[in-house]
Amino acid sequence: MSLIIPTLSLYMEAKSRDTDQYHIVLFPFMSKGHTIPLLHLARLLLRRPNFIVTVFTTPGNLSFVANSLSDTTAFVIDLPFPQNVPQIPAGVESTDQLPSMSLFAQFALSTKLMQPDFEKAIDTIPRIGFYGMSIYSWCLCKVVAERRLLFGPESDDELITLPQFPSIKVTRNDFDSTFTDPEPNGPLFEFNVASITAAINSYGMIINSFYELESAFADYLNKESGNKVWCVGPLCLVDAPRVVHEPHKKPTWIKWLDQKLEQGRSVLYVAFGSQADISPEQLKEIATGLLDSKANFLWVIRAKERELGDDYEEKIGNRGIVVREWVDQREILMHRSVQGFLSHCGWNSVLESICAGVPILAWPMMADQPLNARLVVEEIKVGLRVETCDGSVRGFVQWEGLKRMVNELMEGVMGNDARKKVKECGEIAKKAMEEGSGSSWRTLDWLIDEICNSRKT
Numbered sequence: 001m002s003l004i005i006p007t008l009s010l011y012m013e014a015k016s017r018d019t020d021q022y023h024i025v026l027f028p029f030m031s032k033g034h035t036i037p038l039l040h041l042a043r044l045l046l047r048r049p050n051f052i053v054t055v056f057t058t059p060g061n062l063s064f065v066a067n068s069l070s071d072t073t074a075f076v077i078d079l080p081f082p083q084n085v086p087q088i089p090a091g092v093e094s095t096d097q098l099p100s101m102s103l104f105a106q107f108a109l110s111t112k113l114m115q116p117d118f119e120k121a122i123d124t125i126p127r128i129g130f131y132g133m134s135i136y137s138w139c140l141c142k143v144v145a146e147r148r149l150l151f152g153p154e155s156d157d158e159l160i161t162l163p164q165f166p167s168i169k170v171t172r173n174d175f176d177s178t179f180t181d182p183e184p185n186g187p188l189f190e191f192n193v194a195s196i197t198a199a200i201n202s203y204g205m206i207i208n209s210f211y212e213l214e215s216a217f218a219d220y221l222n223k224e225s226g227n228k229v230w231c232v233g234p235l236c237l238v239d240a241p242r243v244v245h246e247p248h249k250k251p252t253w254i255k256w257l258d259q260k261l262e263q264g265r266s267v268l269y270v271a272f273g274s275q276a277d278i279s280p281e282q283l284k285e286i287a288t289g290l291l292d293s294k295a296n297f298l299w300v301i302r303a304k305e306r307e308l309g310d311d312y313e314e315k316i317g318n319r320g321i322v323v324r325e326w327v328d329q330r331e332i333l334m335h336r337s338v339q340g341f342l343s344h345c346g347w348n349s350v351l352e353s354i355c356a357g358v359p360i361l362a363w364p365m366m367a368d369q370p371l372n373a374r375l376v377v378e379e380i381k382v383g384l385r386v387e388t389c390d391g392s393v394r395g396f397v398q399w400e401g402l403k404r405m406v407n408e409l410m411e412g413v414m415g416n417d418a419r420k421k422v423k424e425c426g427e428i429a430k431k432a433m434e435e436g437s438g439s440s441w442r443t444l445d446w447l448i449d450e451i452c453n454s455r456k457t
């Protein structure tokens with residue numbers, strides 16, 4: 001019996017149907033930040049001969065998944081999303097549609113109810129996990145949880161040294177409540193325990209990262225902790241063929257970027273992923289900080305963040321553009337005018353920025369983002385960090401501090417150093433994904449061989 005559990009992402013299941021043919025089943029968690037990289041993985045697998053890929057999803061996500069894969073041979077199957085889940089509005093089947101992220105745990109736990117339908121749809125096959133996180137975050141969460149390192153310090157901002165990685169210092173504020181609460185309980189904890197147990201009991205984990213970026217942490221997990229991990233990314237480089245817009249069909253923001261390029265002006269891209277809940281007070285500080293900085297900026301805001309004030313767009317004039325639609329983030333990041341990214345450090349955004357060679361101004365908000373921000377700023381040095389008013393990881397950001405760091409990223413010496421470094425990293429990322437020879441391509445081949453050999457024996 002294969003097991004489906006509520007998981008922070010995935011399901012990749014592989015079996016050898018006969019000596020030559022492989023059928024991979026993917027079941028992405030219903031959240032854009034998890035689904036998008038797994039759709040890239042589907043594409044990557046289909047580039048190999050004799051692969052069949054089936055993607056499971058729910059009716060509400062069917063068109064997003066099916067459209068993304070419409071030019072491939074992947075099968076897409078929808079399973080009913082659980083009905084009448086307390087507090088989850090009918091029709092909400094993806095985390096970006098939740099009215100508030102405080103409903104995340106209820107939403108995640110409701111996916112458990114899909115277990116019988118999913119089990120009916122598949123048979124006994126090896127199971128591999130996918131979390132969508134960096135190896136650094138995964139590794140640090142594991143180390144602090146196993147050693148109970150977060151329960152010593154009195155303050156949430158006190159620096160803690162990790163015995164396994166003496167050069168790394170973290171604070172309790174870098175971790176989610178599941179890790180920091182000495183007696184955790186409640187739906188989010190229940191969901192995390194179920195998904196981590198499933199990950200531990202699975203064959204191993206595929207990671208959306210490349211070995212060269214996080215080798216020390218991949219080696220630690222593979223050699224010293226008994227958890228197998230395979231780095232097969234950055235999956236954003238396995239893209240659908242790029243849409244070449246006819247000039248009159250170009251989105252307004254791409255035309256605006258083209259204009260900035262012609263004027264020789266660089267642009268800061270501002271976006272906080274598909275899930276962040278930003279308070280109206282914080283939104284105001286961002287608006288003022290950007291307005292008062294010297295930067296030209298393209299700011300993507302989510303539909304519910306409407307409190308900018310009627311005259312804001314008038315005030316910024318042609319120096320900035322505010323977009324309230326779903327954009328092609330990679331297309332923006334790859335636009336030659338874009339020279340900086342103010343980001344919440346969702347792992348997909350970090351990878352997309354690295355691949356585009358754009359330095360990051362890190363403003364982590366929740367989940368794995370504070371750890372990703374440490375990786376970006378302190379380990380790989382491809383970005384700077386916003387200043388919070390009290391210096392705390394989760395502190396409020398005032399407009400003056402934001403403005404200072406925006407100007408530093410776009411024009412300062414530290415920004416330039418990060419820009420140089422991110423371009424080098426971007427080149428290494430591309431090499432890792434090269435068909436046949438790249439480290440990530442070869443790792444996926446090893447994984448497939450290993451699973452098929454283990455099935456034979």
Ligand SMILES: O=c1ccn([C@@H]2O[C@H](COP(=O)(O)OP(=O)(O)O[C@H]3O[C@H](CO)[C@@H](O)[C@H](O)[C@H]3O)[C@@H](O)[C@H]2O)c(=O)[nH]1
Binds near residue numbers: 349369
């Ligand atoms: O208008 C938009 C908004 C988002 N995106 C894409 O959506 C994805 C967003 O992913 P990410 O940057 O990782 O942010 P979140 O949506 O916040 O991702 C969740 O999932 C990530 C992967 O597990 C975690 O690292 C984050 O903390 C968690 O919030 C990226 O591919 C973006 O390119 C678009 O293309 N257009």
